[in-house]
Amino acid sequence: MSEAPVLLQVSHLKKYFETGSGHWLKAVDDISFAIHQGETLGLVGESGCGKTTCGRTIMGMYQKTGGLVCYQGQDVHALKGRALFSFRKDAQMIFQDPYASLDPRMTVSDIIGEGLDVHHLVKNRQDRTARIYELLDMVELNHEHANRFIHEFSGGQRQRIGIARALAVNPSFLVLDEPISALDVSIQAQVVNLLKKLQQEQGLTYLFIAHDLAMVKHISDRVAVMYLGKLVEITRSGELYAHPRHPYTAALLSAIPIPDPDVQARREQERIKLSGEVLSPIDPPPGCRFAGRCPYATDLCHEKTPELTNQGDGHWVACFHQLDR
């Protein structure tokens, strides 16, 4: 999968928000990674670490503060005219809250059909209806659903409608921002299985943003871990879970409960207990952002910012005192 060509290259991306009187909230602060064609990159981290901001900046929904986002070799933030139009078709975003992101006054058929019209993807009404039915089939909804309104659907069904809307324009790349976080587990499984199936059938590339690491492991080829605006580790999914090298990744993984009493009792013995709280992203001090909570921190960590560096075999870590387990 890492042999596949790079679809999206993010280099030293920064997104700061001004919080008044010259203070900056560094939501995304100098992060770099690549996504290869056909892969799923998971982006994980605790709430407020900058995942959504990262996703939206990549999509061009936010102006960047610095760095570069290249989609198929083109600078996303410099796109204009036809190129911008075509990027907006090729890259789609799916949100956590389908309630908020879908217009309650539109029927399902209008929601799904909007993109078809905007991008002139259907010739006539008959074509349009046929395509909408095809999309409903794809996300395993019924044709009768086409004329109903959003409030008539359950959370899982709404998310399927959101997916159908995104897929209507034949995109290549989807940013999925916590698409299943608001759903119950049995429904989460339905949606995840659907996303996996669609990816296989259509060769889609996913940036899958979530805070549920077990689900991210399940769906992703590679996983990137964020902490307070910074990427701290990226590697293949299996490798990350088997051999986390950043102390934060290790702590995060060790805190995830597993539904098995014996396994969980053992894990609780081995859990890496973090003290303290996450720093504020407003004017953060120099040094590693995790230093204040890290059990391995030294003076160096409080003074210098560790760079994300390749440890070989595509395992990138930003830490002066990596774990080598």
Add this chain to the structure above:
Amino acid sequence: MSEKLLRVENLRVSYHTYAGEVQAVRGVSFELDQGETLALVGESGCGKSVTARSLMRLNKVPPAEIKPESNVLFQGQNIYQFDAARLGRYRGQDAAMIFQDAMAALNPTMTIGRQVVETLLHHQALSKKAAREQVRILLRQVGISEPDRRFGQYPHELSGGMRQRVMIAMAFANQPRLLIADEPTTALDVTIQAQIIDLMKELQQAHQTAVIMITHDLGVVANLAQKIAVMYAGTIVERGSSREIFYRPRHPYTNMLLEAVPRLDQPEDKELASIAGTPPDLLNPPPGCPFCSRCRYCMDICLKERPPVYQFEPDHQADCWLYALDKPAADAPFTRRNDHE
């Protein structure tokens, strides 16, 4: 006669709405011993919070209606027969509750120190000074850093995890016998969740408090609860010891819950069990098994009659027609899970 700390018998709660009667809780029974932890597990809308609030008499009547056949016995006394004074003592002193959303549960206009002080003074005859001192100790016990500074802060000045600690401090202020925790960690990040669970365990052990832990996440209660009750569509469909539920689930729904979540310690290519459909509408619950429309083992009788309770081990019951004597499956049709016994 060993008296249970809490005995809930045939709890039925409905909400009267414009659309009709929502049968939110449809005959829930369980009991709890001193110091014991029971987990109430199930997906959203299955009736966990309505059940929890019923144990504190917090459901607003109307629109809620607690059906007359329901019994909630605390140390043998029906809490629905408590007079105002007794109810006042029950809430806060005998039993306390913590919620998912601490921001909504705390008073936004009062410092957290004062809120905890008032909780104390409500139930104990203390001087103001003694109460303040005790609150400082409490805040320290629940792991609030710099308790002296925090004392004068308002809820919005605290992080989500800290607010949850304040609510726990208030709940434990009068050392209740029973703590009802309604998804106390659902809104928190996993590292904070782990800290809060540790804290609850520690306090529970120190005070021998019985806990009803409500969650949708089986992982959270795997090493926390002795007993687990699985709820679906207003009923408890399976109950048993933690080991029985995790390693020998009997109800198809419990099995599905366990199979639908990916596990960190399992290979990622394992397909997640996904069951089509959604829970039934409680305005119009099905006459038979509540799970029948989604169950892959559903038989004719499941559609018609509510399944009776089948007893397995002394500490394990499930409501499912698969275990009727004249039905072929005496054992669960799904494979047993790893058992490390």
